[in-house]
Amino acid sequence: MDTSSRTSGGTGTAAAMILGSCVSLQFGGAIAVHLFPTLGVWGVTALRLGFAAVILMVAIRPRVRRWTPLQWRSVMLFAVALAGMNGSFYCAIDRLPLGVAVTIEFLGPLLLSAALSRRMIDLAWVALAFVGLGLLGIESVTQAESLDSVGVVFALVAGSFWVLYILTSARVGQRVPGAGGLAMALVFSSLLVLPFGVSGVASAVGDPIPFVLALAVAMMSSVIPYTLELAALRRLPRHVFGILLSLEPVVAAIAGWALLHQPTGPLRLAAITLVIVASMGTIVTARPTRVASAAPPVTDDEYAQMPEVS
Template sequence: MGVALVVGSCLSLPFGAAVAAQLFPVLGPWGATSLRVVIAAVLLVAIVRPRVRGWTRKQWTAATLFGVSLAAMNGFFYAAIDRIPLGPAVAIEFLGPLVLAAVLTRRLADAAWVGVALVGMALLGIDGMIGADPLDPLGVVFIVIAAGFWILYIRMSARVGALIPGSSGLAMGLVVAAMLLLPVGVPTASIVAGDLHLLLLAAITAVLSSVLPYSFELAALRRLPQRVFGVLLSLEPAFATLAGWLILGQDPTPLRMLAVVLVIAASVGTTLGVRRGRRRDDASGPFTAPIPLPD
Protein backbone atom coordinates (compact mmCIF):
# COMPACT_ATOMS: atom_id res chain seq x y z
CA MET A 1 0.00 0.00 0.00
CA GLY A 2 2.81 2.42 0.85
CA VAL A 3 4.46 1.84 -2.53
CA ALA A 4 1.18 2.45 -4.39
CA LEU A 5 0.72 5.75 -2.53
CA VAL A 6 4.18 6.97 -3.58
CA VAL A 7 3.52 5.99 -7.21
CA GLY A 8 0.22 7.89 -7.09
CA SER A 9 2.04 10.96 -5.83
CA CYS A 10 4.69 10.66 -8.54
CA LEU A 11 1.98 10.50 -11.19
CA SER A 12 0.03 13.46 -9.84
CA LEU A 13 2.79 15.99 -9.12
CA PRO A 14 4.44 16.41 -12.55
CA PHE A 15 1.14 16.60 -14.39
CA GLY A 16 0.04 19.27 -11.92
CA ALA A 17 3.29 21.15 -12.57
CA ALA A 18 2.73 20.95 -16.33
CA VAL A 19 -0.73 22.46 -15.90
CA ALA A 20 0.67 25.14 -13.58
CA ALA A 21 3.25 26.16 -16.20
CA GLN A 22 0.36 27.43 -18.31
CA LEU A 23 -0.39 29.98 -15.57
CA PHE A 24 3.13 31.48 -15.54
CA PRO A 25 2.67 33.91 -18.46
CA VAL A 26 -0.19 35.60 -16.58
CA LEU A 27 0.56 35.07 -12.87
CA GLY A 28 4.29 34.39 -12.78
CA PRO A 29 5.72 31.35 -10.94
CA TRP A 30 5.34 32.77 -7.42
CA GLY A 31 1.82 34.02 -8.10
CA ALA A 32 0.85 30.59 -9.44
CA THR A 33 2.41 28.96 -6.37
CA SER A 34 0.46 31.18 -4.01
CA LEU A 35 -2.87 30.63 -5.78
CA ARG A 36 -2.34 26.88 -5.89
CA VAL A 37 -1.44 26.63 -2.20
CA VAL A 38 -4.33 28.87 -1.09
CA ILE A 39 -6.86 26.80 -3.04
CA ALA A 40 -5.36 23.56 -1.74
CA ALA A 41 -5.46 24.87 1.85
CA VAL A 42 -9.12 25.90 1.54
CA LEU A 43 -10.10 22.54 0.00
CA LEU A 44 -8.24 20.43 2.55
CA VAL A 45 -9.42 22.43 5.58
CA ALA A 46 -13.01 22.08 4.33
CA ILE A 47 -12.59 18.33 3.87
CA VAL A 48 -10.52 17.49 6.95
CA ARG A 49 -11.89 20.09 9.41
CA PRO A 50 -8.75 19.92 11.58
CA ARG A 51 -9.28 20.07 15.32
CA VAL A 52 -6.30 22.04 16.55
CA ARG A 53 -7.59 22.76 20.04
CA GLY A 54 -5.36 20.93 22.48
CA TRP A 55 -2.39 20.63 20.11
CA THR A 56 0.95 20.55 21.92
CA ARG A 57 3.88 22.84 21.20
CA LYS A 58 5.64 19.99 19.37
CA GLN A 59 2.64 19.49 17.10
CA TRP A 60 2.39 23.20 16.25
CA THR A 61 6.14 23.41 15.62
CA ALA A 62 6.04 20.40 13.29
CA ALA A 63 3.04 21.76 11.35
CA THR A 64 4.66 25.20 11.06
CA LEU A 65 8.00 23.88 9.77
CA PHE A 66 6.07 21.62 7.42
CA GLY A 67 4.31 24.71 6.05
CA VAL A 68 7.62 26.55 5.62
CA SER A 69 9.02 23.64 3.61
CA LEU A 70 5.89 23.50 1.44
CA ALA A 71 5.98 27.23 0.63
CA ALA A 72 9.70 27.36 -0.20
CA MET A 73 9.93 24.02 -2.02
CA ASN A 74 7.00 24.80 -4.30
CA GLY A 75 7.89 28.45 -4.88
CA PHE A 76 11.46 27.77 -5.93
CA PHE A 77 10.40 24.75 -7.99
CA TYR A 78 7.93 26.84 -10.01
CA ALA A 79 10.52 29.61 -10.36
CA ALA A 80 12.89 26.97 -11.80
CA ILE A 81 10.50 25.37 -14.30
CA ASP A 82 9.71 28.87 -15.56
CA ARG A 83 13.33 28.86 -16.82
CA ILE A 84 14.32 25.21 -17.47
CA PRO A 85 12.43 22.16 -18.85
CA LEU A 86 10.32 20.09 -16.47
CA GLY A 87 12.23 16.78 -16.82
CA PRO A 88 15.73 18.10 -16.02
CA ALA A 89 14.29 20.31 -13.27
CA VAL A 90 12.75 17.35 -11.45
CA ALA A 91 15.95 15.35 -12.01
CA ILE A 92 18.09 18.01 -10.35
CA GLU A 93 15.58 18.55 -7.55
CA PHE A 94 15.68 14.84 -6.84
CA LEU A 95 19.22 15.30 -5.54
CA GLY A 96 17.50 16.32 -2.29
CA PRO A 97 15.74 13.03 -1.48
CA LEU A 98 18.66 11.10 -3.03
CA VAL A 99 21.06 12.66 -0.54
CA LEU A 100 18.60 11.88 2.26
CA ALA A 101 18.26 8.27 1.11
CA ALA A 102 22.04 7.86 0.91
CA VAL A 103 22.51 9.27 4.41
CA LEU A 104 19.79 7.11 5.96
CA THR A 105 20.50 3.84 4.11
CA ARG A 106 21.68 0.91 6.21
CA ARG A 107 21.92 -1.89 3.66
CA LEU A 108 24.37 -2.33 0.80
CA ALA A 109 21.49 -3.11 -1.57
CA ASP A 110 19.79 0.20 -0.69
CA ALA A 111 23.03 2.09 -1.40
CA ALA A 112 23.41 0.29 -4.75
CA TRP A 113 19.93 1.28 -5.89
CA VAL A 114 20.58 4.86 -4.79
CA GLY A 115 23.64 4.75 -7.04
CA VAL A 116 21.58 3.52 -10.00
CA ALA A 117 19.04 6.31 -9.45
CA LEU A 118 21.86 8.84 -9.18
CA VAL A 119 23.24 7.75 -12.56
CA GLY A 120 19.77 8.28 -14.03
CA MET A 121 19.57 11.75 -12.51
CA ALA A 122 23.01 12.60 -13.91
CA LEU A 123 21.97 11.51 -17.42
CA LEU A 124 18.85 13.67 -17.25
CA GLY A 125 20.97 16.62 -16.16
CA ILE A 126 23.52 16.03 -18.94
CA ASP A 127 20.72 15.80 -21.48
CA GLY A 128 19.50 19.22 -20.39
CA MET A 129 22.97 20.73 -20.68
CA ILE A 130 24.06 19.35 -24.08
CA GLY A 131 20.66 19.28 -25.78
CA ALA A 132 19.03 21.92 -27.95
CA ASP A 133 17.55 23.60 -24.86
CA PRO A 134 20.48 24.47 -22.50
CA LEU A 135 19.74 24.96 -18.82
CA ASP A 136 19.41 28.51 -17.54
CA PRO A 137 21.94 29.02 -14.65
CA LEU A 138 19.47 30.91 -12.44
CA GLY A 139 16.91 28.18 -13.01
CA VAL A 140 19.47 25.63 -11.84
CA VAL A 141 20.12 27.70 -8.69
CA PHE A 142 16.38 27.83 -7.99
CA ILE A 143 15.95 24.07 -8.37
CA VAL A 144 18.94 23.31 -6.12
CA ILE A 145 17.34 25.49 -3.41
CA ALA A 146 14.08 23.59 -3.96
CA ALA A 147 16.00 20.32 -3.52
CA GLY A 148 17.22 21.47 -0.11
CA PHE A 149 13.69 22.29 1.00
CA TRP A 150 12.52 18.94 -0.37
CA ILE A 151 14.74 17.28 2.25
CA LEU A 152 13.10 19.40 4.95
CA TYR A 153 9.68 18.50 3.52
CA ILE A 154 10.37 14.75 3.76
CA ARG A 155 11.67 15.06 7.31
CA MET A 156 8.83 17.26 8.52
CA SER A 157 6.20 15.24 6.67
CA ALA A 158 7.37 12.17 8.59
CA ARG A 159 7.29 14.10 11.87
CA VAL A 160 3.83 15.51 11.20
CA GLY A 161 2.59 12.03 10.33
CA ALA A 162 3.97 10.67 13.59
CA LEU A 163 2.74 13.48 15.85
CA ILE A 164 -0.61 14.48 14.33
CA PRO A 165 -3.34 11.93 13.49
CA GLY A 166 -5.05 11.91 10.13
CA SER A 167 -4.54 14.75 7.66
CA SER A 168 -4.92 17.64 10.12
CA GLY A 169 -1.18 18.32 10.09
CA LEU A 170 -1.16 18.55 6.30
CA ALA A 171 -4.16 20.89 6.31
CA MET A 172 -2.57 23.26 8.82
CA GLY A 173 0.80 23.04 7.05
CA LEU A 174 -0.90 24.26 3.87
CA VAL A 175 -2.53 27.06 5.86
CA VAL A 176 0.91 28.15 7.09
CA ALA A 177 2.31 27.96 3.55
CA ALA A 178 -0.61 30.00 2.22
CA MET A 179 -0.02 32.71 4.82
CA LEU A 180 3.70 32.87 3.96
CA LEU A 181 2.90 33.22 0.26
CA LEU A 182 0.11 35.75 0.79
CA PRO A 183 2.25 38.84 -0.07
CA VAL A 184 2.86 37.51 -3.60
CA GLY A 185 -0.64 36.03 -3.86
CA VAL A 186 -2.71 39.14 -3.19
CA PRO A 187 -1.95 40.75 -6.58
CA THR A 188 -3.03 37.58 -8.38
CA ALA A 189 -6.48 37.64 -6.80
CA SER A 190 -7.63 40.58 -8.92
CA ILE A 191 -6.23 38.93 -12.07
CA VAL A 192 -8.05 35.61 -11.68
CA ALA A 193 -11.24 36.91 -10.05
CA GLY A 194 -13.07 37.35 -13.33
CA ASP A 195 -11.32 34.66 -15.38
CA LEU A 196 -12.96 31.25 -15.01
CA HIS A 197 -10.34 29.59 -17.23
CA LEU A 198 -7.48 30.69 -14.94
CA LEU A 199 -9.46 29.66 -11.86
CA LEU A 200 -10.08 26.21 -13.35
CA LEU A 201 -6.39 25.74 -14.19
CA ALA A 202 -5.44 26.87 -10.67
CA ALA A 203 -7.96 24.47 -9.10
CA ILE A 204 -6.68 21.54 -11.19
CA THR A 205 -3.11 22.46 -10.22
CA ALA A 206 -4.05 22.62 -6.53
CA VAL A 207 -5.63 19.16 -6.59
CA LEU A 208 -2.93 17.46 -8.69
CA SER A 209 0.08 19.21 -7.12
CA SER A 210 -0.97 19.59 -3.48
CA VAL A 211 -4.11 17.86 -2.20
CA LEU A 212 -3.58 14.41 -3.77
CA PRO A 213 0.23 13.98 -3.69
CA TYR A 214 0.78 15.40 -0.19
CA SER A 215 -2.05 13.28 1.21
CA PHE A 216 -0.56 10.21 -0.48
CA GLU A 217 2.97 10.98 0.73
CA LEU A 218 1.88 11.65 4.30
CA ALA A 219 0.14 8.27 4.36
CA ALA A 220 3.10 6.56 2.66
CA LEU A 221 5.59 7.90 5.22
CA ARG A 222 3.53 6.17 7.93
CA ARG A 223 4.18 2.86 6.16
CA LEU A 224 7.70 3.14 4.67
CA PRO A 225 11.15 4.10 5.99
CA GLN A 226 12.29 7.55 4.86
CA ARG A 227 15.26 6.10 2.93
CA VAL A 228 12.96 3.81 0.90
CA PHE A 229 10.47 6.63 0.38
CA GLY A 230 13.28 8.81 -0.98
CA VAL A 231 14.41 6.30 -3.60
CA LEU A 232 10.85 5.44 -4.66
CA LEU A 233 10.40 9.10 -5.51
CA SER A 234 12.88 8.45 -8.34
CA LEU A 235 9.81 7.57 -10.40
CA GLU A 236 8.93 11.25 -10.47
CA PRO A 237 11.48 12.37 -13.11
CA ALA A 238 10.13 9.65 -15.40
CA PHE A 239 6.58 10.93 -15.05
CA ALA A 240 7.81 14.52 -15.31
CA THR A 241 9.39 13.68 -18.67
CA LEU A 242 6.09 12.12 -19.78
CA ALA A 243 4.07 15.13 -18.58
CA GLY A 244 6.46 17.55 -20.29
CA TRP A 245 6.07 15.62 -23.54
CA LEU A 246 2.27 15.25 -23.42
CA ILE A 247 1.31 18.71 -22.13
CA LEU A 248 4.23 21.06 -22.84
CA GLY A 249 5.58 19.52 -26.03
CA GLN A 250 9.05 18.80 -24.58
CA ASP A 251 10.19 15.84 -26.68
CA PRO A 252 12.24 13.19 -24.83
CA THR A 253 15.68 12.38 -26.29
CA PRO A 254 17.30 8.91 -26.35
CA LEU A 255 19.59 9.94 -23.46
CA ARG A 256 16.59 11.02 -21.42
CA MET A 257 14.79 7.76 -22.12
CA LEU A 258 17.86 5.80 -20.97
CA ALA A 259 17.85 7.83 -17.77
CA VAL A 260 14.16 7.02 -17.26
CA VAL A 261 14.90 3.28 -17.59
CA LEU A 262 17.60 3.54 -14.90
CA VAL A 263 15.29 5.49 -12.63
CA ILE A 264 12.50 2.93 -12.95
CA ALA A 265 15.00 0.10 -12.36
CA ALA A 266 16.08 1.74 -9.10
CA SER A 267 12.48 2.13 -7.98
CA VAL A 268 11.58 -1.48 -8.81
CA GLY A 269 14.71 -2.76 -7.06
CA THR A 270 13.94 -0.81 -3.91
CA THR A 271 10.32 -1.95 -3.92
CA LEU A 272 11.30 -5.61 -4.23
CA GLY A 273 13.80 -5.15 -1.41
CA VAL A 274 11.09 -3.77 0.87
CA ARG A 275 8.77 -6.69 0.10
CA ARG A 276 11.52 -9.24 0.81
CA GLY A 277 12.25 -7.47 4.08
CA ARG A 278 8.58 -7.66 5.04
CA ARG A 279 8.42 -11.37 4.28
CA ARG A 280 11.51 -12.01 6.42
CA ASP A 281 10.15 -9.94 9.27
CA ASP A 282 6.73 -11.59 9.04
CA ALA A 283 8.46 -14.93 9.64
CA SER A 284 10.00 -13.69 12.89
CA GLY A 285 7.52 -11.08 14.10
CA PRO A 286 5.52 -7.95 13.19
CA PHE A 287 7.05 -5.65 10.59
CA THR A 288 7.65 -2.06 11.57
CA ALA A 289 9.07 0.57 9.27
CA PRO A 290 11.29 2.81 11.38
CA ILE A 291 11.11 6.50 10.49
CA PRO A 292 14.02 8.47 12.02
CA LEU A 293 12.74 11.83 13.21
CA PRO A 294 14.69 15.05 13.77
CA ASP A 295 15.30 16.06 17.35
Protein backbone atom coordinates in the same frame (compact mmCIF):
# COMPACT_ATOMS: atom_id res chain seq x y z
CA MET B 1 -8.59 -13.58 5.82
CA ASP B 2 -5.23 -14.25 7.48
CA THR B 3 -2.78 -11.64 8.74
CA SER B 4 -0.39 -12.00 5.79
CA SER B 5 -3.21 -11.37 3.32
CA ARG B 6 -4.30 -8.25 5.19
CA THR B 7 -0.71 -6.99 5.32
CA SER B 8 -0.20 -7.65 1.61
CA GLY B 9 -3.44 -5.87 0.80
CA GLY B 10 -2.47 -2.89 2.94
CA THR B 11 0.93 -2.64 1.28
CA GLY B 12 -0.61 -2.86 -2.17
CA THR B 13 -3.07 -0.11 -1.32
CA ALA B 14 -0.29 2.10 0.01
CA ALA B 15 1.81 1.47 -3.10
CA ALA B 16 -1.14 2.48 -5.28
CA MET B 17 -1.45 5.65 -3.18
CA ILE B 18 2.16 6.62 -3.91
CA LEU B 19 1.86 5.91 -7.64
CA GLY B 20 -1.38 7.89 -7.74
CA SER B 21 0.37 10.72 -5.93
CA CYS B 22 3.19 10.78 -8.50
CA VAL B 23 0.80 10.90 -11.45
CA SER B 24 -1.43 13.57 -9.89
CA LEU B 25 1.51 15.74 -8.81
CA GLN B 26 3.39 15.73 -12.11
CA PHE B 27 0.37 16.22 -14.36
CA GLY B 28 -0.77 19.00 -12.04
CA GLY B 29 2.66 20.58 -12.47
CA ALA B 30 2.32 20.40 -16.24
CA ILE B 31 -1.02 22.24 -16.04
CA ALA B 32 0.55 24.84 -13.74
CA VAL B 33 3.16 25.68 -16.39
CA HIS B 34 0.37 26.87 -18.68
CA LEU B 35 -0.71 29.38 -15.99
CA PHE B 36 2.72 30.95 -15.43
CA PRO B 37 2.46 33.51 -18.28
CA THR B 38 -0.88 34.76 -16.93
CA LEU B 39 -0.53 34.55 -13.14
CA GLY B 40 3.21 34.34 -12.60
CA VAL B 41 5.10 31.58 -10.82
CA TRP B 42 4.44 32.85 -7.30
CA GLY B 43 0.82 33.68 -8.08
CA VAL B 44 0.23 30.08 -9.13
CA THR B 45 2.10 28.85 -6.05
CA ALA B 46 0.00 31.01 -3.73
CA LEU B 47 -3.26 29.94 -5.37
CA ARG B 48 -2.28 26.27 -5.33
CA LEU B 49 -1.46 26.30 -1.63
CA GLY B 50 -4.33 28.63 -0.72
CA PHE B 51 -7.01 26.62 -2.51
CA ALA B 52 -5.64 23.40 -1.03
CA ALA B 53 -5.69 24.94 2.45
CA VAL B 54 -9.32 26.04 2.14
CA ILE B 55 -10.45 22.67 0.79
CA LEU B 56 -8.77 20.67 3.54
CA MET B 57 -9.77 23.05 6.34
CA VAL B 58 -13.43 22.79 5.31
CA ALA B 59 -13.27 19.02 4.88
CA ILE B 60 -11.26 18.19 8.00
CA ARG B 61 -11.89 21.00 10.51
CA PRO B 62 -8.87 20.07 12.65
CA ARG B 63 -9.17 20.42 16.43
CA VAL B 64 -6.27 22.83 16.72
CA ARG B 65 -7.33 24.20 20.12
CA ARG B 66 -6.00 21.08 21.81
CA TRP B 67 -2.71 20.86 19.98
CA THR B 68 0.45 20.87 22.04
CA PRO B 69 3.42 23.22 21.40
CA LEU B 70 5.31 20.23 19.95
CA GLN B 71 2.52 19.61 17.44
CA TRP B 72 2.43 23.28 16.44
CA ARG B 73 6.19 23.38 15.92
CA SER B 74 6.01 20.27 13.74
CA VAL B 75 3.26 21.82 11.62
CA MET B 76 5.11 25.13 11.25
CA LEU B 77 8.26 23.38 10.03
CA PHE B 78 6.11 21.38 7.62
CA ALA B 79 4.66 24.67 6.32
CA VAL B 80 8.14 26.10 5.66
CA ALA B 81 9.03 22.94 3.74
CA LEU B 82 5.85 23.13 1.67
CA ALA B 83 6.32 26.81 0.81
CA GLY B 84 9.98 26.44 -0.12
CA MET B 85 9.56 23.22 -2.06
CA ASN B 86 6.57 24.40 -4.09
CA GLY B 87 7.87 27.89 -4.82
CA SER B 88 11.38 26.85 -5.85
CA PHE B 89 10.11 23.91 -7.90
CA TYR B 90 7.70 26.10 -9.85
CA CYS B 91 10.54 28.57 -10.47
CA ALA B 92 12.52 25.61 -11.83
CA ILE B 93 9.87 24.24 -14.19
CA ASP B 94 9.26 27.77 -15.48
CA ARG B 95 12.80 27.58 -16.90
CA LEU B 96 13.45 23.83 -17.35
CA PRO B 97 11.62 20.85 -18.87
CA LEU B 98 9.50 19.13 -16.24
CA GLY B 99 11.35 15.80 -16.34
CA VAL B 100 14.74 17.52 -16.09
CA ALA B 101 13.68 19.64 -13.11
CA VAL B 102 12.38 16.63 -11.19
CA THR B 103 15.52 14.63 -12.01
CA ILE B 104 17.79 17.38 -10.64
CA GLU B 105 15.52 17.79 -7.61
CA PHE B 106 16.17 14.14 -6.71
CA LEU B 107 19.80 14.95 -5.93
CA GLY B 108 18.72 16.51 -2.62
CA PRO B 109 17.53 13.29 -0.94
CA LEU B 110 20.43 11.36 -2.49
CA LEU B 111 23.04 13.73 -1.06
CA LEU B 112 21.36 13.62 2.35
CA SER B 113 21.48 9.83 2.32
CA ALA B 114 25.18 9.82 1.45
CA ALA B 115 26.00 12.46 4.07
CA LEU B 116 24.26 10.51 6.82
CA SER B 117 25.69 7.14 5.79
CA ARG B 118 29.27 7.90 4.70
CA ARG B 119 29.54 4.39 3.22
CA MET B 120 31.34 3.86 -0.06
CA ILE B 121 28.29 2.22 -1.64
CA ASP B 122 26.17 5.31 -0.94
CA LEU B 123 28.86 7.57 -2.36
CA ALA B 124 28.86 5.35 -5.44
CA TRP B 125 25.12 5.83 -5.87
CA VAL B 126 25.52 9.60 -5.60
CA ALA B 127 28.32 9.46 -8.16
CA LEU B 128 25.99 7.57 -10.49
CA ALA B 129 23.37 10.29 -10.05
CA PHE B 130 25.95 12.95 -10.90
CA VAL B 131 26.83 10.99 -14.04
CA GLY B 132 23.17 11.36 -14.96
CA LEU B 133 23.38 15.08 -14.23
CA GLY B 134 26.47 15.21 -16.44
CA LEU B 135 24.49 13.66 -19.28
CA LEU B 136 21.96 16.47 -18.92
CA GLY B 137 24.85 18.91 -19.21
CA ILE B 138 26.12 17.18 -22.35
CA GLU B 139 22.64 17.32 -23.84
CA SER B 140 22.47 21.02 -22.99
CA VAL B 141 25.74 21.69 -24.82
CA THR B 142 24.99 19.56 -27.87
CA GLN B 143 21.37 20.61 -28.36
CA ALA B 144 20.17 23.93 -29.75
CA GLU B 145 18.37 24.84 -26.51
CA SER B 146 20.65 24.75 -23.45
CA LEU B 147 19.53 24.27 -19.86
CA ASP B 148 18.85 27.48 -17.94
CA SER B 149 21.44 27.78 -15.14
CA VAL B 150 19.05 29.69 -12.87
CA GLY B 151 16.48 26.97 -13.38
CA VAL B 152 19.04 24.36 -12.36
CA VAL B 153 19.75 26.29 -9.15
CA PHE B 154 16.04 26.48 -8.36
CA ALA B 155 15.72 22.72 -8.92
CA LEU B 156 18.58 22.10 -6.48
CA VAL B 157 16.95 24.40 -3.92
CA ALA B 158 13.70 22.49 -4.40
CA GLY B 159 15.62 19.28 -3.70
CA SER B 160 16.88 20.73 -0.42
CA PHE B 161 13.36 21.65 0.64
CA TRP B 162 12.20 18.21 -0.46
CA VAL B 163 14.52 16.70 2.15
CA LEU B 164 12.89 18.92 4.78
CA TYR B 165 9.46 17.93 3.47
CA ILE B 166 10.21 14.20 3.82
CA LEU B 167 11.37 14.63 7.41
CA THR B 168 8.64 17.02 8.55
CA SER B 169 5.74 15.24 6.84
CA ALA B 170 6.66 11.98 8.57
CA ARG B 171 6.74 13.74 11.95
CA VAL B 172 3.43 15.48 11.36
CA GLY B 173 1.88 12.18 10.27
CA GLN B 174 2.86 10.61 13.60
CA ARG B 175 2.25 13.55 15.95
CA VAL B 176 -0.96 15.08 14.58
CA PRO B 177 -4.20 13.08 14.23
CA GLY B 178 -5.72 12.63 10.80
CA ALA B 179 -4.82 15.14 8.10
CA GLY B 180 -5.28 18.17 10.34
CA GLY B 181 -1.56 18.85 10.38
CA LEU B 182 -1.45 18.95 6.59
CA ALA B 183 -4.41 21.34 6.46
CA MET B 184 -2.85 23.83 8.88
CA ALA B 185 0.57 23.53 7.23
CA LEU B 186 -1.02 24.48 3.91
CA VAL B 187 -2.65 27.52 5.55
CA PHE B 188 0.68 28.76 6.89
CA SER B 189 2.59 27.94 3.69
CA SER B 190 0.08 29.88 1.56
CA LEU B 191 0.52 32.90 3.83
CA LEU B 192 4.30 32.62 3.49
CA VAL B 193 4.23 32.84 -0.32
CA LEU B 194 1.27 35.23 -0.68
CA PRO B 195 3.38 38.44 -0.54
CA PHE B 196 5.26 37.25 -3.63
CA GLY B 197 2.12 36.33 -5.60
CA VAL B 198 -0.43 39.02 -4.75
CA SER B 199 -0.68 40.34 -8.31
CA GLY B 200 -1.21 36.86 -9.74
CA VAL B 201 -3.92 36.07 -7.20
CA ALA B 202 -5.68 39.34 -8.07
CA SER B 203 -5.55 38.48 -11.78
CA ALA B 204 -7.08 35.05 -11.17
CA VAL B 205 -9.97 36.50 -9.17
CA GLY B 206 -11.01 38.60 -12.18
CA ASP B 207 -10.75 35.80 -14.75
CA PRO B 208 -12.74 32.56 -14.28
CA ILE B 209 -10.60 30.36 -16.56
CA PRO B 210 -7.27 30.79 -14.71
CA PHE B 211 -9.22 30.63 -11.45
CA VAL B 212 -10.68 27.21 -12.27
CA LEU B 213 -7.38 25.92 -13.64
CA ALA B 214 -5.59 27.06 -10.47
CA LEU B 215 -8.19 25.19 -8.44
CA ALA B 216 -7.51 22.06 -10.51
CA VAL B 217 -3.77 22.48 -9.93
CA ALA B 218 -4.40 22.76 -6.18
CA MET B 219 -6.34 19.50 -6.19
CA MET B 220 -3.87 17.61 -8.38
CA SER B 221 -0.64 19.03 -6.97
CA SER B 222 -1.46 19.51 -3.29
CA VAL B 223 -4.65 18.00 -1.89
CA ILE B 224 -4.50 14.62 -3.63
CA PRO B 225 -0.74 13.85 -3.50
CA TYR B 226 -0.06 15.14 0.01
CA THR B 227 -3.06 13.33 1.46
CA LEU B 228 -2.08 10.10 -0.29
CA GLU B 229 1.56 10.37 0.81
CA LEU B 230 0.72 11.04 4.45
CA ALA B 231 -1.64 8.05 4.43
CA ALA B 232 0.97 5.85 2.72
CA LEU B 233 3.69 6.83 5.21
CA ARG B 234 1.52 5.31 7.94
CA ARG B 235 1.28 1.99 6.06
CA LEU B 236 4.59 1.52 4.24
CA PRO B 237 8.16 1.00 5.45
CA ARG B 238 10.22 4.11 4.72
CA HIS B 239 12.46 2.33 2.17
CA VAL B 240 9.48 1.10 0.12
CA PHE B 241 8.00 4.59 0.18
CA GLY B 242 11.26 6.00 -1.17
CA ILE B 243 11.59 3.40 -3.92
CA LEU B 244 8.12 4.18 -5.25
CA LEU B 245 8.78 7.93 -5.16
CA SER B 246 11.88 7.27 -7.26
CA LEU B 247 9.57 6.80 -10.24
CA GLU B 248 8.64 10.51 -10.24
CA PRO B 249 11.19 11.59 -12.90
CA VAL B 250 9.68 9.12 -15.37
CA VAL B 251 6.15 10.31 -14.63
CA ALA B 252 7.32 13.93 -14.93
CA ALA B 253 8.94 13.27 -18.31
CA ILE B 254 5.72 11.64 -19.55
CA ALA B 255 3.63 14.56 -18.29
CA GLY B 256 5.98 17.08 -19.92
CA TRP B 257 5.84 15.19 -23.21
CA ALA B 258 2.06 14.72 -23.16
CA LEU B 259 0.90 18.15 -21.97
CA LEU B 260 3.80 20.50 -22.69
CA HIS B 261 5.21 18.89 -25.87
CA GLN B 262 8.66 18.71 -24.27
CA PRO B 263 10.93 16.32 -26.21
CA THR B 264 12.71 13.48 -24.41
CA GLY B 265 15.83 12.42 -26.27
CA PRO B 266 18.11 9.44 -25.57
CA LEU B 267 20.57 11.42 -23.40
CA ARG B 268 17.75 12.79 -21.26
CA LEU B 269 16.19 9.35 -20.88
CA ALA B 270 19.58 7.92 -19.90
CA ALA B 271 20.08 10.68 -17.33
CA ILE B 272 16.65 10.10 -15.81
CA THR B 273 17.30 6.35 -15.70
CA LEU B 274 20.64 6.79 -13.91
CA VAL B 275 19.11 9.05 -11.25
CA ILE B 276 16.25 6.60 -10.69
CA VAL B 277 18.69 3.68 -10.37
CA ALA B 278 20.81 5.71 -7.94
CA SER B 279 17.77 6.60 -5.85
CA MET B 280 16.52 3.02 -5.72
CA GLY B 281 20.02 1.71 -5.05
CA THR B 282 20.49 4.04 -2.10
CA ILE B 283 17.27 2.76 -0.56
CA VAL B 284 17.80 -0.94 -1.28
CA THR B 285 21.36 -1.00 0.07
CA ALA B 286 20.59 1.15 3.11
CA ARG B 287 21.99 -0.24 6.34
CA PRO B 288 19.17 -1.57 8.55
CA THR B 289 18.81 0.26 11.84
CA ARG B 290 17.24 -0.78 15.09
CA VAL B 291 14.48 1.54 16.12
CA ALA B 292 12.12 1.44 19.00
CA SER B 293 8.63 0.49 17.97
CA ALA B 294 6.37 3.51 17.86
CA ALA B 295 2.73 3.63 18.70
CA PRO B 296 0.48 4.01 15.67
CA PRO B 297 -0.84 7.50 15.05
CA VAL B 298 -4.18 8.22 16.66
CA THR B 299 -7.28 8.97 14.65
CA ASP B 300 -9.39 12.11 15.01
CA ASP B 301 -12.08 10.19 16.94
CA GLU B 302 -9.54 8.68 19.34
CA TYR B 303 -7.97 12.10 19.80
CA ALA B 304 -11.33 13.65 20.65
CA GLN B 305 -11.89 11.09 23.42
CA MET B 306 -8.59 11.88 25.16
CA PRO B 307 -8.80 13.97 28.35
CA GLU B 308 -7.96 17.62 27.70
CA VAL B 309 -4.76 18.87 29.33
CA SER B 310 -4.77 22.47 30.47
